[in-house]
Amino acid sequence: MRNEILEYFRKANGEFVSGEQISRDLGVSRTAIWKQINVLKSRGYIFESSTRKGYRLIYAPNLLTPLEIGSVLHTDTFGRKVVYFETVASTNEEAKKIAREGAEEGTIVVAEEQSSGHGRLARGFYSPFAKGIWFSLILRPKFFPMEAAKCTLLAAVGVCRGIRRMGLTDCGIKWPNDILCHGKKLVGILTEMSASMEKIDYIIMGIGINTGAKKEEFPEMFRESATSFANEGVEVSRKELLAAVLAELEAEYRIAQTEGFDKVLEDWKDLSITIGQNVRVIFNEDSFTGRAVGIDKDGCLLVDTGTEVTRVIAGDVSIRPADRPVDLGR
Ligand code: BT5
Secondary structure (H helix, E strand, O other): OHHHHHHHHHHHOOOOEOHHHHHHHHOOOHHHHHHHHHHHHHOOOEEEEEOOOEEEEEEOOOOOOHHHHHHHOOOOOOOOOEEEEEEEOOHHHHHHHHHHOOOOOOOEEEEEEEOOOEOHHHOEOOOOOOOEEEEEEEEOOOOOHHHOHHHHHHHHHHHHHHHHHOOOOOEEEEOOOEEEEOOEEEEEEEEEEEEOOOOEEEEEEEEEEEOOOOHHHOOHHHOOOEOOOOOOOOOOOHHHHHHHHHHHHHHHHHHHHHHOOHHHHHHHHHHEOOOOOEEEEEEOOEEEEEEEEEEOOOOOEEEEOOOOEEEEOOOOOEEEEOOOOOOOOO
């Protein structure tokens, strides 16, 4: 009911709405409405009230509460269930916990801030309060575990499309699943899975999108290699961005579930900034250079070294433009 009440106020566009009118339309008592408005107030919403005219919404907080997300969401299942934290160690860890307890597909864990957000190989992921979208999506796909790696590519396609829709049209995917804008990292994605030999139990898609952090706020270690919507000069509503990303992810996931991954791989190539680039592939202490010429049906990067085409499997390797020194941030 709280969502419906909020919807009322949103439609009223800052004008007064009478409590009597809402209670009539929603078929609940005025006391019930009053109680819900008090809950909203306790969560940071500010109302002006007038005995004659009713209530007027003056301020809605810029947070990713289930209420706020619900008010702009246009998906069937993704994001319909939200587990919300103001602060949490890592949304991926929480998502794993609830997935083990049976949380259903499409559930998301969202936090305003992560104290131990992480990437691959236990690398940290900077996730300051309300300056980005830090969330994890739980999936229970029907395809085989060997297909799961391609979910990483699927995630990048959905996120990249959602971001472009919200105005950052210059972003693209760096293989396998970082999203860059003007050569700098805007998004990190960490996909984790629990599966037996023949069946996937769950997949967690952990996604971090920088929205509000300015260059000087990023930790020095990757200040030069990170970016955000704010840095790129694009103002964005976090909840609208999350809704757009979830809608694109849901659409792409549906295609993968019904038709397989061919279309996803095509979409990935269309959004890729890696293909056609001269890259350096780095694993452990070793590296080689070549031209990224495509990805194969398993999502592996194909790198033409001049003498052969090498198939690079995502995991512990990292790639960067071939002309960049090796010790720069990823
Ligand atoms: C990633 O790892 O980029 C995947 C990050 C996934 C984060 C999400 S947020 C929600 C969910 N909960 C989690 O705990 N994780 C997921 P990797 O490819 O290993 O890159 C990590 C590297 O990116 C770091 O070593 C830094 O150099 C850089 N980095 C850290 N924070 C960043 C940020 N906010 N923006 C851009 N670069 C960052």
